[in-house]
Amino acid sequence: MDRLSALTRKRERLFGVLAKIPVLVLLFLGMSSCSDSETVLVPTDNFVSNFYTNTRSLTILVGYEEGASPFVKYNTFDAWDVCKQNITDLLDTRGINLKVPVGIEEMINLGALEQNNYTRENLASFAQGIQKNDNATEDKSIVVLFLNGYYIKDGMPKQKILGINLDGTPVIAVFKPVIKTSSNSAAEQALIEQSTIVHEIGHALGLVNNGVPVTSAHQDANHGAHCINPKCVMFWQNSGTKIQQFVQPFLLSGKVQLFGNQCKSEIKAK
Numbered sequence: 001m002d003r004l005s006a007l008t009r010k011r012e013r014l015f016g017v018l019a020k021i022p023v024l025v026l027l028f029l030g031m032s033s034c035s036d037s038e039t040v041l042v043p044t045d046n047f048v049s050n051f052y053t054n055t056r057s058l059t060i061l062v063g064y065e066e067g068a069s070p071f072v073k074y075n076t077f078d079a080w081d082v083c084k085q086n087i088t089d090l091l092d093t094r095g096i097n098l099k100v101p102v103g104i105e106e107m108i109n110l111g112a113l114e115q116n117n118y119t120r121e122n123l124a125s126f127a128q129g130i131q132k133n134d135n136a137t138e139d140k141s142i143v144v145l146f147l148n149g150y151y152i153k154d155g156m157p158k159q160k161i162l163g164i165n166l167d168g169t170p171v172i173a174v175f176k177p178v179i180k181t182s183s184n185s186a187a188e189q190a191l192i193e194q195s196t197i198v199h200e201i202g203h204a205l206g207l208v209n210n211g212v213p214v215t216s217a218h219q220d221a222n223h224g225a226h227c228i229n230p231k232c233v234m235f236w237q238n239s240g241t242k243i244q245q246f247v248q249p250f251l252l253s254g255k256v257q258l259f260g261n262q263c264k265s266e267i268k269a270k
């Protein structure tokens with residue numbers, strides 16, 4: 001083999017490997033850098049590609065660690081209505097039956113887990129224990145885990161990551177100690193938690209350019225799979241430094257509209 005073709009082969013191999021590494025979408029709180037992703041191994045299935053072909057029902061399955069249970073109320077409102085309203089709004093006319101829990105008795109208590117912080121592999125494995133569907137057929141589910149610890153990235157627990165979606169999968173995790181330090185007000189924490197869940201479900205359902213192609217120029221490519229609209233839940237800082245500010249207008253209202261029009265029309269067009 002001559003030197004040039006050896007080099008070309010090497011380059012092709014490298015690109016082949018790079019193409020198989022999807023982005024893990026992360027939420028950051030209190031970080032000023034624009035880094036919001038990391039590379040991980042390719043998942044075995046791709047949730048988004050199946051989702052828009054045959055889905056009849058979508059169930060949000062919630063599992064929580066002892067001491068890290070999700071909020072079920074903010075002020076006088078049911079907290080999980082925020083998730084229900086916004087995902088219904090996003091999926092709009094698709095005729096998908098969305099099931100979201102309301103009370104804690106509809107969620108799974110995982111007990112006290114042995115470890116304090118969690119890797120991607122830990123999260124995938126907990127979710128597997130809760131997942132009821134193989135997600136290839138018409139009935140699908142997204143698993144949302146609430147953990148009493150931090151996400152481990154690059155071997156270190158990250159104390160500012162509110163939540164993540166394991167890219168390409170219907171697995172979401174919320175890190176409760178980060179929610180608890182995000183505000184002094186319980187109502188605000190509850191809305192920050194719901195906003196985090198909606199943002200991560202948005203990624204799991206393909207936003208922005210994360211499995212669903214963009215139909216207008218609203219991807220903030222500098223910040224990965226996020227939206228340029230500061231009033232949209234998919235805006236990168238609305239999942240981090242600006243989340244408290246973002247949820248303010250909704251605190252006293254039972255109507256919490258989190259997605260901007262561009263994100264919604266993209267899902268409609270899919």
Ligand SMILES: [Zn+2]
Pocket residue numbers: 025026027199203225226236239
């Ligand atoms: Zn994000």
Ligand SMILES: [Zn+2]
Pocket residue numbers: 218227228229232233234235259260261262263264
């Ligand atoms: Zn948007």
